[in-house]
Amino acid sequence: MSEWNHYVTMKGTNNGIVVYLDDQCSFDFLLKELENKLVNNQTSGATDITIHSQHRYLSEDQRQTLIQLIGQHSELTVKNIESYVLTRESAYELYEHTTVKTVMKTIRSGQVHEVKGDALVIGDVNPGGAVHASGNIFVLGKLRGIAHAGVEGDENCIVAASYMHPNQIRIASKISRAPDYDVQGSPREFAFINPSTEQIELDQLQHIQKIRPKLLDVFERGL
Amino acid sequence: MGESIVITSGKGGVGKTTTTANIGTALALMGQKVCLIDTDIGLRNLDVVLGLENRIIFNLIDVIEGRCKLQSALVKDKRFECLHLLPAAQTSDKNEISPESITQLVDELKPDYDFILIDCPAGIEQGYKNAVAGADKAIVISTPEKSSIRDADRIIGLLEQEELENPPYLIINRIRKHMVDSGDMLSVDEIVSTLSIELLGIILDDEDVIRSSHHGVPVAFQPDTKASISYRNIARRILGEQVPLMSFDEEKGFMTKVKKLLGMK
Numbered sequence: 001m002s003e004w005n006h007y008v009t010m011k012g013t014n015n016g017i018v019v020y021l022d023d024q025c026s027f028d029f030l031l032k033e034l035e036n037k038l039v040n041n042q043t044s045g046a047t048d049i050t051i052h053s054q055h056r057y058l059s060e061d062q063r064q065t066l067i068q069l070i071g072q073h074s075e076l077t078v079k080n081i082e083s084y085v086l087t088r089e090s091a092y093e094l095y096e097h098t099t100v101k102t103v104m105k106t107i108r109s110g111q112v113h114e115v116k117g118d119a120l121v122i123g124d125v126n127p128g129g130a131v132h133a134s135g136n137i138f139v140l141g142k143l144r145g146i147a148h149a150g151v152e153g154d155e156n157c158i159v160a161a162s163y164m165h166p167n168q169i170r171i172a173s174k175i176s177r178a179p180d181y182d183v184q185g186s187p188r189e190f191a192f193i194n195p196s197t198e199q200i201e202l203d204q205l206q207h208i209q210k211i212r213p214k215l216l217d218v219f220e221r222g223l
Numbered sequence: 224m225g226e227s228i229v230i231t232s233g234k235g236g237v238g239k240t241t242t243t244a245n246i247g248t249a250l251a252l253m254g255q256k257v258c259l260i261d262t263d264i265g266l267r268n269l270d271v272v273l274g275l276e277n278r279i280i281f282n283l284i285d286v287i288e289g290r291c292k293l294q295s296a297l298v299k300d301k302r303f304e305c306l307h308l309l310p311a312a313q314t315s316d317k318n319e320i321s322p323e324s325i326t327q328l329v330d331e332l333k334p335d336y337d338f339i340l341i342d343c344p345a346g347i348e349q350g351y352k353n354a355v356a357g358a359d360k361a362i363v364i365s366t367p368e369k370s371s372i373r374d375a376d377r378i379i380g381l382l383e384q385e386e387l388e389n390p391p392y393l394i395i396n397r398i399r400k401h402m403v404d405s406g407d408m409l410s411v412d413e414i415v416s417t418l419s420i421e422l423l424g425i426i427l428d429d430e431d432v433i434r435s436s437h438h439g440v441p442v443a444f445q446p447d448t449k450a451s452i453s454y455r456n457i458a459r460r461i462l463g464e465q466v467p468l469m470s471f472d473e474e475k476g477f478m479t480k481v482k483k484l485l486g487m488k
Contacts, residue, residue, distance in 0.1 A: 105383075106419050108376045108377060108379055108380035108383075109373050109374070109376035109377040109380065110376075110377040110380060110381075111380045123419075124417075124419065126376050126417060126418075127373060127376070127417075128373050128376065128377065129376075129380075144417075
């Protein structure tokens, strides 16, 4: 291959090196040129790079091929593969994960209310009852049972309740439980994982903007 | 056409059977035609509380399996013409009947009675499913203990999935005033707020209840005990009357009234 194509462009940005892949040519051209560049340019040092496939949709196989190719010819590691396009499934997944699912009932002992996305409960969660959500949990009533936010591992999720008196609060893989002595519940509180202590903490609801300013930001959540 | 009411609690020993017997008696005292069905097969008690144990010839299982007619299995009460009992079998178990057969049985009884009260066994297994199948309405019994409230909450959740006319009603049994006052027992308000269903009545813990069930005469017969008045009030509420909740306070003696007048207390 003698002619010089511009199918692969590398740019330095604030977030490190981004490799832009042309989205019009065939995937084989991309691979060839990428290989050429890697071999000839002799990129030195081990850095993290981001691959941006622009308007091309990369299948899982193609992603693996890219990662392998880069691994063979350089010490670069692919941190992230970005794209402007999504499959319908992952768009739907994202939609499910970021929308609020409202239920109007009392979650009673023995009942488990499972939700993909944020759970809004209009009613109480009684002792022995549980709410599981992949996103946040908001209870417009008394939370006296178990609330598990971020069941799929999102540690940024919170649990908020008009009246907080839970058996347990779980966020991602962290668990906190009520103390062994009798406690009164408290009105308008929310629970979150404090990144510095890695523990679940409670705070007054009016402090939520300060502690989780990006709570409702769709792009912060699993894109 | 009568209505069928299941009396249930989830937890055992909170007073389902006693309550069934007493509400049945109180309704009968008010001239209603009442049939009580004991669905606690294998552990029947309702007949004992009513003092009708010796009169049983056929039972629920006999009727369902076609060994006798429904009419011949019904035991007439000693005291009332209008109160009948369909006793449970003592030798079978709860898995031998199906919810459908109970529904059929209750439908067969409905034209002849004003009320059909179904005494439910403890637990949430087959026995519970059988008992609930035939019911139009449900009454949940709870005592002010945490464990009992937890189970009542569970049962209410299960009842909400059934096709009942109304959400279940609540009766709180065995309230001890001095313990509520000292903070060692949940108050009526706390229980109602947790379970969030309509309160049908409260019954104070009363030795007369135990005494009368020992003698096989439901306490609702007695004219003046607190428990019997509570049961009668519940019966009146079931018939649609508006009856205020009974106050817990003991009657004040003459001397306390005088002292209060004189400003000494």
